[in-house]
Amino acid sequence: MNESGIQWVVGVDAGGTRTRARLAEAAGGRVLGEGAGGPGNALSVPPDALARHLAEALRGALPPGGGSVAAVLGGFAGGGPGGGRERAHAALTAALDLVGVRAGRVEVRGDADVAFAAGTGTPADGLVLIAGTGAAAARVAGRRAVRAADGDGWLLGDAGSGFWLGREALRAVLRALDGRGPATALTGPVAALCGGLTKEHVVRYAYAAEPVRLAALSPLVVEAAAGGDEVASALLDEAAAELAATVTALAPRPGEPLVVTGGLLGPGGPLLPRLRARVAPLGLVPDPVRDGLAGAVALARLGV
Amino acid sequence: MNESGIQWVVGVDAGGTRTRARLAEAAGGRVLGEGAGGPGNALSVPPDALARHLAEALRGALPPGGGSVAAVLGGFAGGGPGGGRERAHAALTAALDLVGVRAGRVEVRGDADVAFAAGTGTPADGLVLIAGTGAAAARVAGRRAVRAADGDGWLLGDAGSGFWLGREALRAVLRALDGRGPATALTGPVAALCGGLTKEHVVRYAYAAEPVRLAALSPLVVEAAAGGDEVASALLDEAAAELAATVTALAPRPGEPLVVTGGLLGPGGPLLPRLRARVAPLGLVPDPVRDGLAGAVALARLGV
Numbered sequence: 001m002n003e004s005g006i007q008w009v010v011g012v013d014a015g016g017t018r019t020r021a022r023l024a025e026a027a028g029g030r031v032l033g034e035g036a037g038g039p040g041n042a043l044s045v046p047p048d049a050l051a052r053h054l055a056e057a058l059r060g061a062l063p064p065g066g067g068s069v070a071a072v073l074g075g076f077a078g079g080g081p082g083g084g085r086e087r088a089h090a091a092l093t094a095a096l097d098l099v100g101v102r103a104g105r106v107e108v109r110g111d112a113d114v115a116f117a118a119g120t121g122t123p124a125d126g127l128v129l130i131a132g133t134g135a136a137a138a139r140v141a142g143r144r145a146v147r148a149a150d151g152d153g154w155l156l157g158d159a160g161s162g163f164w165l166g167r168e169a170l171r172a173v174l175r176a177l178d179g180r181g182p183a184t185a186l187t188g189p190v191a192a193l194c195g196g197l198t199k200e201h202v203v204r205y206a207y208a209a210e211p212v213r214l215a216a217l218s219p220l221v222v223e224a225a226a227g228g229d230e231v232a233s234a235l236l237d238e239a240a241a242e243l244a245a246t247v248t249a250l251a252p253r254p255g256e257p258l259v260v261t262g263g264l265l266g267p268g269g270p271l272l273p274r275l276r277a278r279v280a281p282l283g284l285v286p287d288p289v290r291d292g293l294a295g296a297v298a299l300a301r302l303g304v
Numbered sequence: 305m306n307e308s309g310i311q312w313v314v315g316v317d318a319g320g321t322r323t324r325a326r327l328a329e330a331a332g333g334r335v336l337g338e339g340a341g342g343p344g345n346a347l348s349v350p351p352d353a354l355a356r357h358l359a360e361a362l363r364g365a366l367p368p369g370g371g372s373v374a375a376v377l378g379g380f381a382g383g384g385p386g387g388g389r390e391r392a393h394a395a396l397t398a399a400l401d402l403v404g405v406r407a408g409r410v411e412v413r414g415d416a417d418v419a420f421a422a423g424t425g426t427p428a429d430g431l432v433l434i435a436g437t438g439a440a441a442a443r444v445a446g447r448r449a450v451r452a453a454d455g456d457g458w459l460l461g462d463a464g465s466g467f468w469l470g471r472e473a474l475r476a477v478l479r480a481l482d483g484r485g486p487a488t489a490l491t492g493p494v495a496a497l498c499g500g501l502t503k504e505h506v507v508r509y510a511y512a513a514e515p516v517r518l519a520a521l522s523p524l525v526v527e528a529a530a531g532g533d534e535v536a537s538a539l540l541d542e543a544a545a546e547l548a549a550t551v552t553a554l555a556p557r558p559g560e561p562l563v564v565t566g567g568l569l570g571p572g573g574p575l576l577p578r579l580r581a582r583v584a585p586l587g588l589v590p591d592p593v594r595d596g597l598a599g600a601v602a603l604a605r606l607g608v
Contacts, residue, residue: 180553
């Protein structure tokens with residue numbers, strides 16, 4: 001940050017699991033530093049912790065002592081309008097103070113904006129679909145999400161998400177155990193996890209802690225399906241169908257960009273082939289990105 | 305209880321919402337008293353409160369000062385083997401002490417046992433289906449539940465229950481709002497309940513408190529369906545189909561008893577006509593009962 005005449009920007013991707021920050025040249029393509037910190041959901045992480053996690057990520061990305069940057073743009077899970085946008089802005093400003101960064105401009109966006117902007121060629125208009133612990137899609141116009149589908153959380157929606165797959169895995173095992181459904185290879189690994197092979201074991205395990213942690217079971221479904229289990233394969237098919245339905249609700253136009261991300265749909269993600277097949281008839285080709293960090297940097301650059 | 309030579313029994317039906325007790329003649333059909341108290345789920349109500357709620361119900365049923373009875377039989381939600389049977393027994397014994405009742409025998413059963421025994425003619429073998437806040441079915445043999453289906457709770461099951469209907473009502477409104485589903489007359493009453501007509505209002509309402517309270521929304525679905533709303537009607541159809549599938553998992557035999565109870569399936573219950581149509585092809589005719597109180601008394605009498 002000591003090269004005279006060169007302007008720098010910072011992009012931040014603040015997700016439900018962790019926060020990442022990247023320092024990059026405003027005009028060229030150079031990346032100077034990168035850092036990571038704790039969870040960054042603007043709605044569920046308390047303000048003090050949010051500022052601390054952001055500062056952690058910024059410290060890793062910036063040279064010791066901080067400095068001046070032209071723009072900082074943060075994309076926050078839960079950071080949409082009507083959501084935690086103001087909380088996110090306050091926390092990001094506080095974090096910049098903590099690490100000694102002076103910013104010409106500080107901007108907050110929702111996670112859909114930065115995920116979409118991370119797509120090939122930094123597209124301005126199209127669709128973005130995020131499927132990790134949760135699941136949500138948005139239509140983006142002029143680099144901003146203008147309409148959302150699903151993203152309703154584990155209790156009401158997030159159809160096809162990691163939580164959804166984990167919960168359905170437990171349900172499939174319960175149905176196999178009481179005769180409502182067919183036998184499944186999921187029973188073995190689920191029984192190992194729950195400490196026993198009865199409905200009581202599975203039920204006790206499920207209600208013992210936060211429901212959303214069931215997302216951690218989604219790899220069991222992927223493994224069982226890879227091993228030929230039909231029940232697990234059907235769950236992956238159903239998840240992909242739900243995600244495609246979420247995209248379909250946004251009235252897709254053939255050929256428009258569809259950026260996809262999250263643990264299930266990022267590069268090499270387990271639902272990516274199935275989603276690709278589901279959206280091909282709509283004239284859509286998924287463009288998988290690892291996260292929204294590159295998009296946050298791209299949007300920061302655009303404003304400079 | 306002062307008629308010499310006459311033996312009395314007490315039946316208790318301890319459900320998730322309230323506890324009821326009835327004092328009746330052991331040999332004849334006479335009922336001497338009835339009382340009610342707070343929630344009686346053996347797993348979710350703390351031991352002290354459970355004993356207090358049972359004592360409330362017993363006080364209403366028994367003459368002041370208590371007395372001697374031949375048998376007390378309590379049917380408890382969450383009182384099955386492997387569940388809260390021991391907790392229920394300890395609380396019932398403590399409650400009898402509190403109200404000054406000496407019992408020749410104190411027995412605890414699960415709620416399925418007493419609900420089934422409340423059926424016409426106090427049947428010994430058959431099926432019972434409970435659909436209130438939750439949903440569960442059991443096969444009963446020799447007056448005891450020997451196999452269960454569903455009853456997996458709001459997170460994993462209770463398909464077709466009051467909670468299930470309430471949650472599906474919110475989901476249907478969210479799907480109507482973001483374009484994933486058709487318009488529905490449920491939107492108006494749900495918006496009134498949630499304080500506004502956006503996805504954010506509905507989501508905030510749903511996550512603001514215990515999920516299971518969404519069971520209170522099930523009457524909205526019944527009303528909307530009665531008013532001709534197709535989405536609401538489809539939800540009631542689906543609920544009945546889920547409940548019929550739960551019964552089907554127990555391998556029903558044509559002509560055997562099917563006792564049904566709970567807010568959705570008791571006498572005049574809103575799902576009763578739909579369930580009747582669904583199980584007719586299986587050779588089953590639902591026998592609706594108000595609750596398990598009469599069954600608890602019947603089982604108490606049988607042991608005397």
